[in-house]
Amino acid sequence: MNQEAYWEILKPLIPRILGQLDRDPDSPTYGSFDRNFWNYKIRDFSSAIIQQGFLVLDVLYKYDSKENPFYKNERIKSMIEGSVNYWTHIQLRNGSFNEYYPYEAGFPPTAFSLYAVSLIMDDDTYTFSPDLNSAIEKAIAWILKNPEKEALNQECAALSGICIATSKTNIRYNRHALDARLEQFYHSQSPEGWFNEYNGPDIGYLSVTIDCLTDIYEITGDKRAKESIDKAIKFINAFVTPEGFSPVMINSRNTDYILPYAIARAAVKNNMAKDLLSKLFAQLHSWKNQLYKTDDRYLCHYIGQSFFRTLFHLPENLQESTKIAAQSFRYFAEAGIFIFFRHNYTVFVSLQKGGIFSIYNEKGIVKTDFGYRILNPDGSIAVTHWQDPAYTTKLKTGNESISLWVKGTLTNQKYLRPSPFKHMALRIASRLLGNKIIPVLKKQLIFREKKSPYDFIRQIAIDKGKITVEDEIIGLNDTIAHKAKHYSMRHVSSAGRFCSEELLDKDKQYSASDFPLREEFQLS
Numbered sequence: 001m002n003q004e005a006y007w008e009i010l011k012p013l014i015p016r017i018l019g020q021l022d023r024d025p026d027s028p029t030y031g032s033f034d035r036n037f038w039n040y041k042i043r044d045f046s047s048a049i050i051q052q053g054f055l056v057l058d059v060l061y062k063y064d065s066k067e068n069p070f071y072k073n074e075r076i077k078s079m080i081e082g083s084v085n086y087w088t089h090i091q092l093r094n095g096s097f098n099e100y101y102p103y104e105a106g107f108p109p110t111a112f113s114l115y116a117v118s119l120i121m122d123d124d125t126y127t128f129s130p131d132l133n134s135a136i137e138k139a140i141a142w143i144l145k146n147p148e149k150e151a152l153n154q155e156c157a158a159l160s161g162i163c164i165a166t167s168k169t170n171i172r173y174n175r176h177a178l179d180a181r182l183e184q185f186y187h188s189q190s191p192e193g194w195f196n197e198y199n200g201p202d203i204g205y206l207s208v209t210i211d212c213l214t215d216i217y218e219i220t221g222d223k224r225a226k227e228s229i230d231k232a233i234k235f236i237n238a239f240v241t242p243e244g245f246s247p248v249m250i251n252s253r254n255t256d257y258i259l260p261y262a263i264a265r266a267a268v269k270n271n272m273a274k275d276l277l278s279k280l281f282a283q284l285h286s287w288k289n290q291l292y293k294t295d296d297r298y299l300c301h302y303i304g305q306s307f308f309r310t311l312f313h314l315p316e317n318l319q320e321s322t323k324i325a326a327q328s329f330r331y332f333a334e335a336g337i338f339i340f341f342r343h344n345y346t347v348f349v350s351l352q353k354g355g356i357f358s359i360y361n362e363k364g365i366v367k368t369d370f371g372y373r374i375l376n377p378d379g380s381i382a383v384t385h386w387q388d389p390a391y392t393t394k395l396k397t398g399n400e401s402i403s404l405w406v407k408g409t410l411t412n413q414k415y416l417r418p419s420p421f422k423h424m425a426l427r428i429a430s431r432l433l434g435n436k437i438i439p440v441l442k443k444q445l446i447f448r449e450k451k452s453p454y455d456f457i458r459q460i461a462i463d464k465g466k467i468t469v470e471d472e473i474i475g476l477n478d479t480i481a482h483k484a485k486h487y488s489m490r491h492v493s494s495a496g497r498f499c500s501e502e503l504l505d506k507d508k509q510y511s512a513s514d515f516p517l518r519e520e521f522q523l524s
Contacts, residue, residue: 001281001318006311007067009284013291014070017056017299023079031079031086033300046090048097048109052116053300054083059308061125081126087113088135095138096146096435101426105435107148111158112302114139115212118165136165137172144177146435150442152195153205153212155185157302160212164219186224192332193235197252198446199387200352201335203239204255204494206232208302210262218265233266237276238330238339239348244282247348247358249370250337252387254488254495257290259306267315278318293497301494329402336393338404342465345523351393354384355406355458358501359467359521365501367521370484372473372510374410374454382410382452385484401463410452410473413489416444445491454479465523476512483508 022029022038029038033053034046057080060070070076091097092105099109114136121132140162148155162178165171194201195209210229217225236258240246248256258280266273283289294303330339336352349357359367371384391408429437455474460467473481485505488495510517 001284001314003311003314004065004067006284006314007063007065009291010308010311011067013299013304014056014060016296017053017304020050020053020296020300021057021079021083023075025078025082029086031082031084032090033083035296045098045102046086047099048087048090048113049099049106050297050300051083051087051113052302052305054080055116055119055305056300056308057083058120058123059311063311077126080120081128084117084120084126084132085129087117088129088131091135091138094434095135095140095142097139101423101430103427103430103434104438105142106438107143107146107158107435108151108154110139110143111148111154111161114143114161114165115157115215116161116305118161118168119215121165122168133169133171140165140171140173144174144181147181151197151205152185152188153197153208155181156195156209156212159185160216163216163222167220182222182224186228189228189231190334192334193231193233194335195232198490199389200252201235201332201337202251202253202255203236203246204251204257204259205253206236207257207259207262207306211259211302211306214262214265229262229266230270233263233270233273233276235332236263237272238332240276240279241346241360242279243360243362243364244279245346245360245364247360248495248499248501249353249356249368249385249486249488250348250350250358252353253492254490255492256495256497256499257294257303259303260310261306261313264310264313264315274315274318277315281318288500295497298494303494329397331395333395336391338395338402340402340462342523347462347467347523349404349460351395351404351406352389352391353387354391354408354456355404355460356385357460359523365504368486368501368504369469370486371458372410372456372471372481373484374452374473374476374479374481376412376452380412380414380450381489382412382454383484383489384408384410384456384458385488386411386413386449387490388449401461403462404460405458407457408455410454410456412450412452413448415489416491467521467523469519469521470516471518472516473512476515478512481510481515483510 020033020035022032024030032038032046033050036043037046057076061076064071096105097109097113098104099106143158159182166173189195194206197205210232213225213229216222248254263273263277267277328341338349340347344362346360354371356370374382388408391406394405396403453475457472459470486502
């Protein structure tokens with residue numbers, strides 16, 4: 001795919017992104033990318049995380065093409081300056097920013113918005129507010145006092161913003177604290193190539209991480225970043241079929257996207273990265289491609305800016321990806337993920353998610369199995385589909401057969417319904433306690449893990465192209481087990497977009513007498 005063809009794919013997204021921005025220079029909110037705030041008036045603050053949209057505008061302003069009416073356009077230039085300047089106006093006194101509610105002082109909005117600002121802060125093309133450096137210093141100081149240990153893509157964005165900003169100008173910061181955080185971050189990468197995202201690997205968030213690492217390496221030359229990127233690309237590549245399909249629920253946080261910027265930059269010297277980019281771009285012309293199903297928020301967030309920034313770094317001669325000729329398998333023991341290849345079929349199994357699996361052929365997804373749900377009388381739902389390091393797993397391989405085994409306890413989860421009372425309580429608590437309430441919210445939204453009275457055992461056997469699944473649920477008694485659908489009970493803001501695998505969901509229910517349950521699927 002050449003630059004012109006790629007530009008044609010990006011163009012339909014531009015009005016959606018520009019429409020999120022307050023473009024009226026006389027408006028007191030000029031430069032805000034939060035349409036819910038400045039236009040719809042349904043939010044009483046401007047979410048800082050979507051200010052990253054100015055990086056898309058920067059591409060529009062600099063892309064020299066007769067098909068680009070935004071090239072060197074003074075209005076676009078003014079919008080970029082206004083967006084960066086507006087970032088300094090919405091900063092909290094302690095240096096942090098809000099994303100979801102007032103006085104939040106959130107790590108993600110501070111990390112990602114600082115990262116975006118650091119990339120553009122010294123560009124002589126633009127004239128920014130004299131307050132910009134001071135705002136950057138305050139954001140850096142806050143980040144260095146508040147590490148993120150559970151979602152490492154956020155930690156990487158924060159550290160990238162600091163590394164880039166401090167390499168460009170005379171910014172005051174605690175060098176010792178930064179070095180310690182960087183060392184800890186690089187050391188946390190699994191030998192398999194992934195960084196932890198709430199108890200496991202997530203391909204989508206890993207691609208966010210290496211986008212940030214690419215900018216660190218580009219500007220600082222830190223070789224640790226380059227080594228980390230290469231390991232991560234090798235890991236990501238295993239999760240994309242030759243036709244460009246990638247599983248969703250295998251990911252610890254259920255993301256369904258893979259960002260291209262870092263992969264395109266690496267493709268200049270890394271043949272695996274070039275092959276991976278070819279696979280990812282094979283689906284860009286489809287109505288189901290990841291760009292077209294991305295909502296406006298994430299087009300202004302890291303997804304949009306990654307795809308647009310890739311425009312300047314497309315490698316030449318992207319070829320059709322390499323086909324897998326023979327039967328083979330990969331097992332990532334630390335991640336608990338098994339990948340099996342046979343002819344035109346690829347099978348992905350996550351043992352640490354209860355043995356859920358997805359099967360793809362050259363046309364896309366053909367089979368999914370997300371385990372079971374049990375609806376409890378109190379309204380909670382017990383699930384086998386949960387990222388749980390406490391699950392016991394085993395792998396056995398023979399001459400022509402493979403056996404996977406997982407045992408664990410179902411996790412109880414509940415749907416959280418928003419209400420005026422809850423939002424009012426949240427705002428009062430955040431005003432009084434600041435970001436001290438964030439661990440409590442994470443526990444409710446993400447980490448709420450209460451064990452049910454039910455245990456399960458799943459065994460998956462692959463023998464000569466036939467997959468046999470045997471399930472048992474212990475303690476079911478008079479309760480009914482339902483076959484789980486695509487949807488996860490774990491809250492992740494960037495997940496939950498429509499996936500074609502949802503169309504494979506079927507309503508099935510089983511009683512205790514149906515177990516042990518045996519099902520077969522032929523790979524032919």
